């Protein structure tokens with residue numbers, strides 16, 4: 001492993017921090033999606049950070065992207081908005097970039113990199129959550145096109161997205177096979193349902209989508225027909241790394257707020273930070289930040305080498321989400337009743353954080369993956 005961070009990379013991270021502080025923290029959009037903020041981030045060029053210049057991207061390395069997204073989480077308080085950006089980039093646009101045919105890239109990539117089209121991913125169904133492979137959405141070959149039928153659940157960006165990467169069963173039998181399709185919201189038979197009200201991440205609209213005899217042109221197969229499981233696995237790997245990169249920055253931001261508070265708030269004539277039960281919480285936060293950051297950079301480095309990071313991404317996802325939630329929970333305790341009020345925004349941080357032990361595969365499922373991988377290596 002060799003991931004020395006250059007001055008240029010630090011500069012880019014600092015640019016994102018400055019930008020986010022000044023443009024992405026409008027409190028009126030803290031729990032509702034803002035097209036204004038979306039346009040701001042499009043103008044910055046961040047959407048295409050790792051996409052080649054040919055498609056309008058910046059062509060930066062995955063390590064640089066990791067630093068930039070960590071910076072975004074640090075400076076942008078709107079966790080829901082960051083979730084929108086990440087879903088668009090890593091599990092929609094990125095899949096077209098990595099697996100799309102030349103035609104698909106020409107058709108969609110430039111518009112997605114420019115933010116003119118918003119992306120989403122649709123795997124989960126009402127009866128197929130952790131067991132995603134038991135999905136029933138299926139595609140039928142009709143010669144020139146496919147017909148998709150099924151319903152997808154909890155689709156982040158659903159109500160605002162234009163382009164969906166939809167996974168469907170394309171071969172039944174002993175070995176069920178799946179295919180990924182690029183589906184436009186305007187395709188015949190495609191329907192987006194109402195925004196689902198969630199406990200957090202309010203700025204990221206979420207919905208069910210219905211495919212009712214939805215007609216998808218042949219050329220909109222992503223990658224190879226019947227090889228969708230590989231794309232799904234890759235999507236989860238990207239998601240578990242880059243959707244969790246900002247959380248490292250969020251933990252840093254919350255830790256700094258806590259540090260400031262415990263060095264100002266006095267009870268019993270002394271600073272509350274002088275109590276070990278309080279100072280240890282902050283020490284725990286710092287340990288989590290350092291270890292998460294190292295793991296993030298390791299994964300980004302592996303991706304820059306073109307290597308798989310599937311187990312590393314599961315470990316990272318599990319560790320970051322457990323500690324991100326703990327950090328928010330501890331911050332609430334440190335701030336006492338003030339932390340419980342809306343004004344201090346700690347309660348919102350905790351509500352936003354709680355989702356991360358569920359999305360991208362629950363933490364229990366990450367433990368299954370990690371165990372299965374080390375077991376298969378040992379056998």
Ligand SMILES: Cc1cc2nc3c(=O)[nH]c(=O)nc-3n(C[C@H](O)[C@H](O)[C@H](O)COP(=O)(O)OP(=O)(O)OC[C@H]3O[C@@H](n4cnc5c(N)ncnc54)[C@H](O)[C@@H]3O)c2cc1C
Nearest residue numbers: 121122123124129130154155156355358359360361362364
């Ligand atoms: C905020 C948010 C955004 C999301 N965005 C998207 C999206 O954009 N696209 C998309 O396709 N999906 C999305 N999802 C769905 C998400 O991927 C699923 O919620 C997740 O995979 C878990 O499925 P489930 O909720 O049906 O829980 P279930 O699978 O019903 O699990 C319920 C509980 O049982 C446990 N469990 C189940 N099986 C096992 C097992 N074998 N071993 C141990 N424990 C087990 C789980 O860990 C969990 O605690 C999103 C979810 C959330 C919360």
